[in-house]
Amino acid sequence: MRLILDGKINKTYVQSLCMMFFHGEKFPENESNPNGILKLNTKDTNDGISCDCELIYNGKIAKSNTYVPFKENVTYERISKSVIGKAVYSVGKQLTGRDIEWGILTGIRPSKVAWEIYQCYGYDTALDILCNEYLLSKNKARLALDVALNENSILKKYTQNACSIYISIPFCPTRCAYCSFVSYSTKKLFDLIPEYINHLLYELEEKINVINRLDLKVVSLYIGGGTPTTLSAEQLDILLSNINNKIELWKLDEFTVECGRPDTITNDKIEVLKKYGVRRISVNPQTLNDQVLINIGRKHTTDDFLNAYDLVDKYNFEIINTDLIAGLDGDDEQSFKASIDKIIELNPENITVHSFSVKKSAQILRDDSSIYEKSGEVAKKSVEYSYDALTKNGYIPYYMYRQKNTIADLENVGYSKKDKLGIYNVLMMSDAHTVFGIGAGATTKLAKNNNGKTDILRIFSKKYPYEYLQNNKSDIGEIINFFHTEK
Ligand SMILES: C[S@@+](CC[C@H](N)C(=O)[O-])C[C@H]1O[C@@H](n2cnc3c(N)ncnc32)[C@H](O)[C@@H]1O
Ligand code: SF4
Structure with missing residues (x-):
């Protein structure tokens, strides 16, 4: 689609609005024969902003004219987004007939x-x-x-000297067809795990030193992936005992290990987690429909999940989380409802409902490029049902994010029993909280108060374990520089 913009217009915002109606749309500069043209023209008047918009798409044409007055205490940027958003929404709806539930919030x-x-x-x-x-x-x-x-009930408890640590274990027993996370899943690459653990521990030591120098307090630790329980019980013991030597784990407000795949969960590994005080774990079915599990290449069955759940349930973790995905290939409304209902019956403290997001690098898209459009209606109904069923059963929605290329533009929502909210999930999304990312693919997000406004710096680790292991460059200098007022 070609964009012809005239006025003070944020092009990225317009692109995001167009993508809500026309999924996967591209906006090349020099396309001589685009499938659509969107013309936008904004003008400032004495008391507001007006916008003329015309969309030509696949031979059809739609027009709109919108106006939003200036208001006290409302920034120019917000008025501009509102007038442009309404204009694009109107022409998009005229040509596609679609109502976008998130409106012009992109x-x-x-x-x-x-x-x-x-x-x-x-x-x-x-x-x-x-x-x-x-x-x-x-x-x-x-x-x-x-x-x-709900998220602010957590955020208000933490000041700027609180921080979290995320440790990345990018290894999985096999690769799921819908997933785009960086993760190694072959026996040969598993040979890297001992060296990877050493490298992690070295990086952790460095980060703990800087945390102490900056007088920050670690409040939550999250070990995620990938699938951390791809590690053997012995490897987990080495990792956790060393972490235990560096961090007072019992003082943390939350300590999570995302086990994830049921087929990696065994008694001896869970005993190691218990030994070092892990309080929150994830066991993820994604769906309880065996055919869908085959379609998405998940390599475990519903029974495997139920057995793993049963196993961890006996260990009395404070919080068990389960992840589900709405809109998966082959799932329908009834089978998704059955998944949610069964999970509610198990009574975990946290349930996270993701909406299927179609990633370019996922195997499933290479196999079937029409997958994206397939299950939008099912996903919508599934997400609606999750909200109704979960809130009726005492769960509250407490964190949420949207991703690009998600079916029907749906959201991902974390639900929780009262007083069992996953702290890290909320803190890591806040602009005001510092997270030290450790390991391949991890992101460090630094936040500091600067005269009432928050400055943020993101530092990205090397993405793949191989690159990570070869990298000897430390980011400590950058971290100290950012905080500057070192104590
Ligand atoms: C980082 S993954 C790790 C979890 C763990 N390895 C597992 O598979 O159970 C975290 C969660 O992201 C969700 N997820 C991964 N790929 C997704 C996709 N393409 N669309 C929607 N959710 C996705 C899944 O629910 C998954 O449990
Ligand atoms: S969904 Fe989980 S287990 Fe599957 S490949 Fe992605 S990270 Fe690994």
Whole structure:
């Protein structure tokens, strides 16, 4: 699609709006014969901004004209986004007939916007603003506000001297067809694990030193992947005993190990986790439909999941989390409902409902490029059902994010029993919390207060374990420089 923009217009925002109606759309500069043309023209008047918009797509044409007045305490940027968003939404809807439940809210964290509005106007007015100005459906507006309130019940407990640590274990027993996470899954590459653990521990030592120098306090530790329980019980013991020597694990507010794949969970590994005080773990079925598990290349069955769940349930972890995905290939409304209902029956403290996101590097897309459009309606109904069923059964939505290329533009939502909210999941998404990422593919996100506003710096580790092992460059200098006011 070619964009012809005239006025003060944020091109990236316009592209994101177009992608909500026309999935996978590209915006090449020099395409002589584009499949669509979007013309936008904005003008500032004395008291507001007006916008003329025309969309030509596959031989059809739609036009709109919108105007939004300036308002006290509302920035020019917000007015501009509103007038452009409404204009593009109108032409997109005219040509596709689609209503987008998230309206003109394109960012990855709808609850952040909801929280800002809530703080100024309170719940009811914020609900109106989200529905009428941002064009959200009432359900999504409520979800965004509820998540905002729940996540802030955690955020308010932590000050700027709190930080978290994420340790990446990018190894999995086999590769799932829908997944784009970097992860090694062959026996030959598993030979790298001992060296990888050594490298991790070295990096952890460096990071702990800098955490101490900066007088920060580690409040949560998350070991994720990949699948950390791909490691043998002995390897887990080496990793955790060394971490235990460096961090007072019993003082943490949360210590999570994302086991994930049921086919990696054994008594001896879970005993190691217990020994070192792990309090939150994940056991993920994704679906409880065996045919869907085959379609997505998951290499375990529903029974494998139920057995693994049964096994970990006996160990009395404070929190068990289970991940599900809505909109998977071959799933229908009934089978998704059956998955959610069965999971609710198991009664885990946390349930995370992801919406299927189609990643370029995932095997499933290479096998069938039509996969993206296939199950939008099923995914929508599945997500709606999850919300209804989970909230009826005492779960609250407490964190949420959206990703690109997700079926039907749906969201990922973490649900929790009251007082069992996953702290790391909330903190790592906050702009005001520092997370030290350790290992291949991990991201360090540094946050500091700068005269009332937060400065953020992200440092990315080498993506693949091979590159990570060969890299001797330390990021400690960059971290110290960022915080500058070293104590
Ligand atoms: C980093 S993965 C690791 C979890 C663990 N290895 C497992 O597979 O159980 C975390 C979660 O992301 C979700 N996920 C991964 N790929 C996805 C995709 N393409 N669309 C939606 N959710 C996805 C899955 O629910 C998965 O459990
Ligand atoms: S979904 Fe989990 S187990 Fe499957 S490849 Fe991705 S990280 Fe590994």
